[in-house]
Amino acid sequence: QMQLQESGPGLVKPSETLSLTCTVSGDSISVYSWNWIRQSPGKGLEWIGSISYGGKTDYHPSLKSRVAISVDTSSDQFSLRLTSVTAADTAVYYCARGRVGTTTYYIDSWGQGALVTVSS
Amino acid sequence: SYVLTQPPSVSVAPGQTARITCGGHDIGSYSVHWYQQRPGQAPVLVVYDDSDRPSGIPERFSGSNSGNTATLTISRVEAGDEADYYCQVWVSYSGLFYVFGPGTKVTVL
Numbered sequence: 630q631m632q633l634q635e636s637g638p639g640l641v642k643p644s645e646t647l648s649l650t651c652t653v654s655g656d657s658i659s660v661y662s663w664n665w666i667r668q669s670p671g672k673g674l675e676w677i678g679s680i681s682y683g684g685k686t687d688y689h690p691s692l693k694s695r696v697a698i699s700v701d702t703s704s705d706q707f708s709l710r711l712t713s714v715t716a717a718d719t720a721v722y723y724c725a726r727g728r729v730g731t732t733t734y735y736i737d738s739w740g741q742g743a744l745v746t747v748s749s
Numbered sequence: 750s751y752v753l754t755q756p757p758s759v760s761v762a763p764g765q766t767a768r769i770t771c772g773g774h775d776i777g778s779y780s781v782h783w784y785q786q787r788p789g790q791a792p793v794l795v796v797y798d799d800s801d802r803p804s805g806i807p808e809r810f811s812g813s814n815s816g817n818t819a820t821l822t823i824s825r826v827e828a829g830d831e832a833d834y835y836c837q838v839w840v841s842y843s844g845l846f847y848v849f850g851p852g853t854k855v856t857v858l
Contacts, residue, residue, distance in 0.1 A: 664847070666847075673835065673849060673850070673851045673852045674784075674792065674835055674837075674849040674852070675849070676846065676847035676848070676849065679846065679847075687846050690750075723791060723792075727847075730780055730782070730797050730798040730801070731780055731798045732780055733779065733780040733782075733798075733838065733839035734839040734846070734847065735780075735782035735794065735797045735798075735837065735839070736782075736784070736792070736794060736837070736847075737794050737797070737803065739791040739792055739793070740791065741791055742791050
């Protein structure tokens with residue numbers, strides 16, 4: 630059974646860079662699309678971006694200037710970097726697998742989530 | 750950008766039927782996916798492609814989509830169905846791809 634596990638610092642200072650890694654086990658990272666989604670405390674889900682097995686990336690327009698997602702197929706990991714963070718970036722960050730249905734993508738597996746707090 | 754709307758909350762008695770709507774312009778021309786998120790847990794896919802269920806999801810969960818409204822229906826509601834429910838579409842214009850609705854809190858009375 631496929632599992633995703635987020636890892637990284639739980640506390641980041643304002644203006645610094647948030648870095649998280651997702652380790653995929655039980656399946657190959659060389660297929661599907663791999664995503665980062667976040668949820669601010671008490672709020673809804675916000676898609677951050679994705680990377681395909683071919684390395685193509687797509688990002689939420691409001692975050693595009695600060696986000697980078699990369700993949701390391703040799704380690705079955707993909708990573709998120711978010712620069713110049715502020716308190717508004719405090720959230721639970723989920724890594725997730727996207728797959729295509731009849732015509733569009735949906736998320737069929739989620740990590741447990743990692744809480745990242747931005748504070749000095 | 751494409752915007753989805755959901756009622757903030759729905760209340761339902763055990764054994765009754767809960768209907769959660771997801772509104773969007775001509776949403777019937779998109780495939781809609783639904784997620785359940787229990788408190789403190791990661792979301793779980795309960796319906797994809799408007800009306801299909803992943804393996805392990807009870808038949809009590811069903812979906813429909815037409816016009817400007819998609820609907821997730823939970824039949825014979827149980828206490829364990831109390832959760833937040835999010836709809837989602839995938840759009841490929843204006844650079845935004847996964848769009849989530851704001852979520853609906855289902856309370857079992």
